[in-house]
Amino acid sequence: xxxxxxxxxxxFSGVDTLSVPLTLDCGQAFRWSEKSDGIWHGVAYSKAVDxxxxxxxxxxxxxxxxxxxxxxxEYFDLERDYGNICKNLKSDCHLKTAIEAFPGIRILxxxxxxxxxxxxxxxxxxxxxxxxxxxxxCVSFGNDLGDGDFSFPCAExxxxxxxxxxxxLRSGFRAKYIIDAAQKVASGEVDLKKLHTxxxxxxxxxxxxxxxxxxxxxxxxxxxxxxRVDAFPVxxxxxxxxxxxYPEGLPECTNGVEGIAQQYLFHWxxxx
DNA sequence: AACCAGGCGCATA
DNA sequence: TATGCGCATGGT
Numbered sequence: 001x002x003x004x005x006x007x008x009x010x011x012f013s014g015v016d017t018l019s020v021p022l023t024l025d026c027g028q029a030f031r032w033s034e035k036s037d038g039i040w041h042g043v044a045y046s047k048a049v050d051x052x053x054x055x056x057x058x059x060x061x062x063x064x065x066x067x068x069x070x071x072x073x074e075y076f077d078l079e080r081d082y083g084n085i086c087k088n089l090k091s092d093c094h095l096k097t098a099i100e101a102f103p104g105i106r107i108l109x110x111x112x113x114x115x116x117x118x119x120x121x122x123x124x125x126x127x128x129x130x131x132x133x134x135x136x137x138c139v140s141f142g143n144d145l146g147d148g149d150f151s152f153p154c155a156e157x158x159x160x161x162x163x164x165x166x167x168x169l170r171s172g173f174r175a176k177y178i179i180d181a182a183q184k185v186a187s188g189e190v191d192l193k194k195l196h197t198x199x200x201x202x203x204x205x206x207x208x209x210x211x212x213x214x215x216x217x218x219x220x221x222x223x224x225x226x227x228r229v230d231a232f233p234v235x236x237x238x239x240x241x242x243x244x245x246y247p248e249g250l251p252e253c254t255n256g257v258e259g260i261a262q263q264y265l266f267h268w269x270x271x272x
Numbered sequence: 273a274a275c276c277a278g279g280c281g282c283a284t285a
Numbered sequence: 286t287a288t289g290c291g292c293a294t295g296g297t
């Protein structure tokens with residue numbers, strides 16, 4: 001993989017196993033939309049960008065600071081060998097079908113706080129509504145990045161708010177959970193920084209200190225916000241997959257990359 | 273320990 | 286246009 005810079009673009013070439021639409025629109029992130037054919041617009045790490053795939057190139061258009069290319073390597077998990085991981089996963093016949101039906105899904109490495117907050121909002125909810133609530137959260141409390149884009153508001157910003165302040169989000173009973181998460185993260189009672197490296201069970205325990213965070217939301221935070229591809233969120237769809245296809249448990253080829261296997265199986269089961 | 277609140281987009285009637 | 290369904294978590 002190589003990196004080039006061109007005006008306001010960062011261009012990665014030699015990028016394999018990456019479908020931009022599948023990766024940005026498979027229910028792991030909620031701030032991307034296809035603004036015109038093949039051009040995906042959104043905000044991550046407080047950067048508003050347009051993303052395009054051109055052959056083996058991944059083009060990120062926007063305004064950048066020195067060293068920003070590292071952010072996007074991290075965000076799209078470009079240093080992980082998905083080609084090889086998928087090859088191994090395909091030794092299982094169901095995973096083979098799922099991966100061949102929807103190739104190029106990668107696990108995004110979002111900001112931990114954004115992932116935590118997003119998956120609190122996601123509970124008992126559907127994707128269009130999740131996107132709406134998060135958009136209103138960002139417009140109401142994030143920083144104005146210009147051109148109608150807003151950053152995801154930090155925990156400190158939300159920690160001083162009340163449930164009434166969040167009423168315009170129309171997030172329902174989740175508002176109190178957002179506030180509790182913001183307060184615990186801002187105060188340091190929940191330490192998001194250590195979740196990347198500490199024992200995964202310890203990370204789970206840390207997250208479920210927050211009201212409104214159970215096993216599923218904790219697992220999603222670890223997978224999509226902390227780069228823990230061994231995290232394995234089980235929702236109603238994955239529960240169906242497990243009982244239908246893997247009553248004895250996941251196959252051995254998923255060891256250590258359970259979260260990646262989950263994402264392929266989940267998307268396949270929902271869209272086949 | 274089983275069951276329902278909570279809000280809203282969606283599929284179905 | 287109306288009606289019921291789904292959903293993760295916490296509280297009953």
